[in-house]
Each structure stands twice: as structure tokens, then as C-alpha cells.
Amino acid sequence: MDSSQPALLLPPCRAHKFGGSSLADAERIRHVAGLLLADDAPRQLAVSSAMHGTTNALVALADAATAGGEWRNALDALRQRHRDTARALLEHPDAMLSQVDALCGELAELLQATSLLRQPGRTALERIHGMGEVLSTALLHAHLVERGGDYALLDAREVLVVRHTDLGAVVDWEQSARNLVDWRARHPQTRANITGFVARDEHGLPTTLGRNGSDYSAAIFASLFEADELHIWSDVDGVLSADPRVVPEAVPLAAMSYREACELAYFGAKVIHPQTMTPAIARGLP
Ligand code: ASP
Ligand code: MG
Numbered sequence: 001m002d003s004s005q006p007a008l009l010l011p012p013c014r015a016h017k018f019g020g021s022s023l024a025d026a027e028r029i030r031h032v033a034g035l036l037l038a039d040d041a042p043r044q045l046a047v048s049s050a051m052h053g054t055t056n057a058l059v060a061l062a063d064a065a066t067a068g069g070e071w072r073n074a075l076d077a078l079r080q081r082h083r084d085t086a087r088a089l090l091e092h093p094d095a096m097l098s099q100v101d102a103l104c105g106e107l108a109e110l111l112q113a114t115s116l117l118r119q120p121g122r123t124a125l126e127r128i129h130g131m132g133e134v135l136s137t138a139l140l141h142a143h144l145v146e147r148g149g150d151y152a153l154l155d156a157r158e159v160l161v162v163r164h165t166d167l168g169a170v171v172d173w174e175q176s177a178r179n180l181v182d183w184r185a186r187h188p189q190t191r192a193n194i195t196g197f198v199a200r201d202e203h204g205l206p207t208t209l210g211r212n213g214s215d216y217s218a219a220i221f222a223s224l225f226e227a228d229e230l231h232i233w234s235d236v237d238g239v240l241s242a243d244p245r246v247v248p249e250a251v252p253l254a255a256m257s258y259r260e261a262c263e264l265a266y267f268g269a270k271v272i273h274p275q276t277m278t279p280a281i282a283r284g285l286p
Pocket of ligand 2 (some may be wrong): 019212215270271
């Protein structure tokens with residue numbers, strides 16, 4: 001190693017991503033926190049999806065409001081689920097309960113506006129759709145901090161800038177990297193809890209990376225933070241050689257190339273978001 005430039009070397013960093021079923025309730029979140037705290041990487045990122053079913057519920061809420069239908073009961077159920085999780089998960093849930101109420105209050109305003117307008121703009125819809133990640137990441141973060149973890153909370157809408165194109169959301173790497181420098185100056189912690197799925201657009205408005213986009217978020221943030229490894233955790237045994245609903249003999253693969261992963265994702269394997277590989281390939285990220 002070239003010892004003339006040690007100051008340029010960042011301590012090793014491991015990025016982890018947890019999907020909605022891994023964060024489905026207080027017990028699962030506690031388990032995820034245990035995995036993260038057991039990882040001894042000097043720097044760590046944890047990118048979270050929304051709690052299982054939340055994004056579908058938010059999409060349904062926005063659709064109901066757009067159609068002028070009933071949405072308040074479903075919003076109440078969503079709020080209650082996150083409040084119950086906060087109570088079951090946290091020793092001191094009060095601040096989190098207020099935050100859940102505030103975020104759900106914001107949702108109620110957005111849904112009320114949507115039901116009046118009947119033709120919500122993209123920004124209103126994406127703000128609604130992305131709220132699940134804001135809630136789940138705040139819950140995991142509060143729990144990790146209670147357990148003594150050195151975590152900062154990173155709302156991806158503060159840092160990640162994307163542009164929507166026909167090929168999906170394209171990252172503005174330069175602007176996002178500049179935003180991250182500012183964010184880091186304000187957050188000295190060695191670890192970060194990051195909201196998956198959400199971002200901001202070139203006008204600074206909240207947006208999302210598209211359904212199932214939080215794998216992509218994880219690859220993007222792994223790249224922005226110059227992580228050395230990206231772990232996409234799942235509650236299935238791994239990537240299978242074929243769709244098990246079609247090919248029951250499918251077996252888990254021990255290893256696969258980026259190319260094979262891209263092909264599987266492209267042809268519809270739900271296990272990886274098709275755009276996830278691009279930042280990983282660019283950095284040669286295992
Ligand atoms: N929660 C988002 C979705 O359900 C993103 C993700 O989970 O990857 O699409
Ligand atoms: Mg997924």
C-alpha cells in the first residue's frame with residue numbers, strides 16, 4: 001500500500017439493504033438491528049424499504065383519494081400499525097409516536113388535496129408513495145440509537161438527485177455527491193440509516209425511483225459513500241436458478257456474475273431491481 005497518501009483512504013464501509021418483509025413488524029426490525037450491530041465494519045450504511053405492504057397501501061390511498069373515494073380509515077390503519085410498532089420496539093416511544101403522527105398528518109393533507117383536485121400531480125403522488133420508507137427508516141434508526149449504535153438518519157430526499165427518463169430514474173452523480181459532502185459535514189456518525197426508494201428530482205421536489213427501487217437506492221448510496229461491499233438481505237434463501245413457481249426444481253445459486261444478475265433482473269426476477277447492477281458494476285462492488 002502507498003503509505004504516502006494514507007489520509008485519502010476511507011475506513012472500510014459495508015452497505016446493507018433490508019426489504020419490507022425483513023422490516024414487517026417490531027420483532028423483525030429488532031432482528032435486523034441485531035444483524036447491523038453485529039457487523040463490525042468501521043463504516044456502515046443501512047438502506048431500508050417500507051414495512052411490508054406499506055407502499056401498496058400508500059398507492060391504494062392515493063388512488064382512492066384521486067377517485068374521490070374513502071381514504072381516512074386506511075390511513076388510520078397505516079398510522080396505527082406504525083404507532084404499534086414504535087410502542088413494541090422502543091423503550092421511549094414518545095418522540096417516535098409524535099413523528100408518526102406528524103408524517104401521517106402530512107399524508108392526510110396530501111390526500112385531502114388529492115381528493116379535491118382529483119388530478120394530482122406527479123410530485124403529490126410520489127410524496128405519498130414514498131412515505132413508507134421515511135416511517136420505517138425512522139423506526140429502525142430510533143431503535144438502533146436506543147441500543148447504542150452510532151447512527152445518523154439520512155433522508156435520501158436531502159441528498160440523492162435523479163432525473164426521470166424513458167429508461168427510468170437516472171442519478172445526477174455530481175450533484176448527489178456534493179449534497180452528500182454537505183450532509184456528512186453535519187453528521188459525523190460512522191453509520192447511517194438511509195431511506196430507500198425516495199429521492200428528489202432536478203427541481204428539488206420529492207420523487208421515487210420506481211416500484212421496488214430500494215435495491216437501486218442501496219447500490220447508489222453504496223457508490224456515493226464509496227462502500228466496499230453491498231449486501232442485499234432477503235428472507236428467501238438467495239437467487240434461484242429459475243422462477244420456482246414455473247420451475248420447481250430451481251436451486252439457489254452460490255455465486256453469479258453481474259451479467260447473469262442483470263439478465264435475470266431484466267427478464268423479470270423480482271429478487272433484484274434491474275437498475276441495481278449499474279452502480280455496482282461501475283465500482284466493481286461485491
Ligand atoms: N417500498 C417500495 C416498493 O414497495 C420500494 C421497495 O421496497 O423496494 O416498491
Ligand atoms: Mg425488493
